[in-house]
Amino acid sequence: MRVGLDVGGTKTEAVALSPRGEIIGRVRRPTGWGSDAVIQSILAAVAELAETVGFAASDIETVGIGIPGVVEPDTGQVLHAVNLGVESLDIPGRLVGELAARVRVANDVKAATIGAASLRGEAGSMAYLNLGTGVAAGIILGGDLWHGAHGTAGEVGHISVDPNGRLCGCGQRGCIEALCGGGPVARAWGRPGAFPIRDIFDAADAGDAQARELRDGLARAAAAAVRVLVLTADVEVVVLGGGLTALGERLEREIVESLRREGEGSAFLTSLRLCERIEMLPAGSPAAALGAALIGADRRTSATGGHDTEERAALRG
Amino acid sequence: MRVGLDVGGTKTEAVALSPRGEIIGRVRRPTGWGSDAVIQSILAAVAELAETVGFAASDIETVGIGIPGVVEPDTGQVLHAVNLGVESLDIPGRLVGELAARVRVANDVKAATIGAASLRGEAGSMAYLNLGTGVAAGIILGGDLWHGAHGTAGEVGHISVDPNGRLCGCGQRGCIEALCGGGPVARAWGRPGAFPIRDIFDAADAGDAQARELRDGLARAAAAAVRVLVLTADVEVVVLGGGLTALGERLEREIVESLRREGEGSAFLTSLRLCERIEMLPAGSPAAALGAALIGADRRTSATGGHDTEERAALRG
Numbered sequence: 321m322r323v324g325l326d327v328g329g330t331k332t333e334a335v336a337l338s339p340r341g342e343i344i345g346r347v348r349r350p351t352g353w354g355s356d357a358v359i360q361s362i363l364a365a366v367a368e369l370a371e372t373v374g375f376a377a378s379d380i381e382t383v384g385i386g387i388p389g390v391v392e393p394d395t396g397q398v399l400h401a402v403n404l405g406v407e408s409l410d411i412p413g414r415l416v417g418e419l420a421a422r423v424r425v426a427n428d429v430k431a432a433t434i435g436a437a438s439l440r441g442e443a444g445s446m447a448y449l450n451l452g453t454g455v456a457a458g459i460i461l462g463g464d465l466w467h468g469a470h471g472t473a474g475e476v477g478h479i480s481v482d483p484n485g486r487l488c489g490c491g492q493r494g495c496i497e498a499l500c501g502g503g504p505v506a507r508a509w510g511r512p513g514a515f516p517i518r519d520i521f522d523a524a525d526a527g528d529a530q531a532r533e534l535r536d537g538l539a540r541a542a543a544a545a546v547r548v549l550v551l552t553a554d555v556e557v558v559v560l561g562g563g564l565t566a567l568g569e570r571l572e573r574e575i576v577e578s579l580r581r582e583g584e585g586s587a588f589l590t591s592l593r594l595c596e597r598i599e600m601l602p603a604g605s606p607a608a609a610l611g612a613a614l615i616g617a618d619r620r621t622s623a624t625g626g627h628d629t630e631e632r633a634a635l636r637g
Numbered sequence: 638m639r640v641g642l643d644v645g646g647t648k649t650e651a652v653a654l655s656p657r658g659e660i661i662g663r664v665r666r667p668t669g670w671g672s673d674a675v676i677q678s679i680l681a682a683v684a685e686l687a688e689t690v691g692f693a694a695s696d697i698e699t700v701g702i703g704i705p706g707v708v709e710p711d712t713g714q715v716l717h718a719v720n721l722g723v724e725s726l727d728i729p730g731r732l733v734g735e736l737a738a739r740v741r742v743a744n745d746v747k748a749a750t751i752g753a754a755s756l757r758g759e760a761g762s763m764a765y766l767n768l769g770t771g772v773a774a775g776i777i778l779g780g781d782l783w784h785g786a787h788g789t790a791g792e793v794g795h796i797s798v799d800p801n802g803r804l805c806g807c808g809q810r811g812c813i814e815a816l817c818g819g820g821p822v823a824r825a826w827g828r829p830g831a832f833p834i835r836d837i838f839d840a841a842d843a844g845d846a847q848a849r850e851l852r853d854g855l856a857r858a859a860a861a862a863v864r865v866l867v868l869t870a871d872v873e874v875v876v877l878g879g880g881l882t883a884l885g886e887r888l889e890r891e892i893v894e895s896l897r898r899e900g901e902g903s904a905f906l907t908s909l910r911l912c913e914r915i916e917m918l919p920a921g922s923p924a925a926a927l928g929a930a931l932i933g934a935d936r937r938t939s940a941t942g943g944h945d946t947e948e949r950a951a952l953r954g
Contacts, residue, residue: 445786459869461778468871469762470909475868478905480861482800491903544797551792552776552869554785586808588795592787 321379323369323421324435324613325362326428326606327351327387329403329453334365335609336373337617341438343606345373354405359414366419380421384616385411386431386608388452393471396425403453426615428608429474433458434465435611436559436601445555447474448607449545451571452562455497457545459553466553477501481544486537496548499541502564505534521570539574543582546575546594561601561608572600638696640686640738641752641930642679643745643923644668644704646720646770651682652926653690654934658755660923662690671722676731683736697738701933702728703748703925705769710788713742720770743932745925746791750775751782752928753876753918762872764791765924766862768888769879772814774862776870783870794818798861813865816858819881822851838887855881856891860899863892863911878918878925889917 322337328351336345347368352361362385370377389401396412412423433448440446443463450456455477459466466473477497478490485494486508498504506516509531513519517538523531546558564571576595583590601607639654645668653662664685669678679702687694706718713729729740750765757763760780767773772794776783783790794814795807802811803825815821823833826847830836834855840848863875881888893912900907918924 457869461783466778466870469873470871472868472909473871475871479865479868481798483798484801490905492899492906548796548865548869551789551796552774552865553783554787554790554792556786582809588807589809592789 321373321375322382322384322613322617323366323380324384324431324609324611324616325365325386326431326608326612327358327362327385327404328428328608329388332361332365333606333609334369335606335613336369336375337610337613341614343610345369346606346609347372351404355407355409355414358401358404358406358409359411362411362415363418378420380419382613382616383415383419383421383423384431384612384614385423385425386428386612386615387411387425388428391425391427396423398425422616424616424618426612428612429456430458430465431611431615432561432608433460433474433611434614435607435609436561436605437463437465438610438614439605439607440557440559440599442556445553445557447549447553447555447558449476449542449549449558449560450562451500451502451542451560451564453501453503455501455541455545455562457549457558459549459555461553461555476545476548479545479548481541496541496545500538500545500564502562505538509534515566517564518567521567535574536578539571539578542575543578543594546579546598547582547589547592550592550594550597557597557599559599559601561605565600566603568600568603572598638690638692639699639701639930639934640683640697641701641748641926641928641933642682642703643748643925643929644675644679644702644721645745645925646705649678649682650923650926651686652923652930653686653692654927654930658931660927662686663923663926664689668721672724672726672731675718675721675723675726676728679728679732680735695737697736699930699933700732700736700738700740701748701929701931702740702742703745703929703932704728704742705745708742708744713740715742739933741933741935743929745929746773747775747782748928748932749878749925750777750791750928751931752924752926753878753922754780754782755927755931756922756924757874757876757916759873762870762874764866764870764872764875766793766859766866766875766877767879768817768819768859768877768881770818770820772818772858772862772879774866774875776866776872778870778872793862793865796862796865798858813858813862817855817862817881819879822855826851832883834881835884838884852891853895856888856895859892860895860911863896863915864899864906864909867909867911867914873914875915876918877915878922882917883920885917885920889915 326333332351390399398409429450436448437460446460448458457474480494482494486498488495488498520531524535643650649668707716715726746767754777763777765775774791797811799811803815805812805815837848841852
């Protein structure tokens, strides 16, 4: 049995794959806060999955875990998973004695990229653009995840598209992430709420000027990320996922509208057919947990992630 | 004998490769204007090369030709090579009867990318950033040129980095090419000269305010292109080439300075060590002709170029 987990800031999702790679079971539990609670959440999700599907812990061959934060490629050590209250956590080490299976850990965007590519079922080129608290992409070229030379492949969130734009946590101005990351946009909005981006969209619909500006900026920056991915890596498709895509069609419409508006002034951009090259993961897509399961089962060592460093993650803000 | 040609706006360079891939001969001639003259320039360069090295035309097995413009991947048809006065030219067809060798044609930036990678002698990842009349890059991933899904891989020149920037020929504002392409920058300068970018650098050194603004904008945009390539494709090295690099260290210094200045405000950018990851082709590097020779000798059909279309090239401006 191959198991995959997506450990998110609020919930942990686990899937079990059949030998043919089909998802035969799926459970979802809240994620605890801090290293010990994260480990407990993982174990509880695996136990619930085993009970639901009806297999024993000893039937599990591999476990793959996708998690937000920097994952050291060699050790699987997780660093700076700030949304989980984790500064440093050796997940494989902590699971020794608890799970007999081989455990591998990967960055959640990389896991979701591999999962989204598997769900699409095509071997060509694709980018997965994660619009969450932060913004980053994973790139599939020739059917494989492109890791890059130093772990920054797909870090489009920190490309500046406006020298006079909002200050980013990374120290630059006008970064794509500063304009369309859920975290920075919520801070710019400055009002409390469980899902501030939805509040912004609601207020924008109701005519609030600040909300309209934030919503338009968010859509423009997400559209810019799509253009960067197509004009640099020339991927066939950009799949949108991440927390912000809980807004579904409301978000997609704004991004498509922004792509179209920019295209109006540029026949070159129009010729790229960008509006037709974006897809959004459906709400509740198991892409990240599926991708984690596939990474867990992958025998190649390169699947755990790039070569990002502790320092860089801290600096990216 | 494998021959490669770089057909540029002013000169045509030809190289001959030994069976081991070493350049054993090299000639340079002016390029004629218009389709017929371009064909004559190619034939004259090959004849001069044969005479210089001492081989017969019948010894030539393959000819690769790098040329600015759009190259149809299947036919080798060249479209919109505006700097050569060529609207449409079937080079392989026109050389039938003149050369017995197999002829293949590729976009000059793609040829230079392959040539630069070969000269560097490493199989890893690399981008070649061509700073010429226009701005475009070629990307080597895992040792091979990445063609992309639709022929726009490396088209970083048309990524906008300033919504209020100069209008680009492609219809967008603030494109990297609008700010650091030799053509657009010379037009913004607006004074005649054989090498307007050198005039701008000279005038900037002499304190001219407009020239300083243009030079600084050029360096900033080239630096932005480097960041886009590293943050998206995460190539190990960005090699700078193209007509503007005739300025040599004067240009490199400005770009390095711009990268450093941006890095000052961002520890994240500093951690990427971008200043150490750029290299400039030496003046007179045979990269493009060498790359053309390698493409000519390559048996894989994908080596001629991407799948760019006539329409898109016309629109890019």
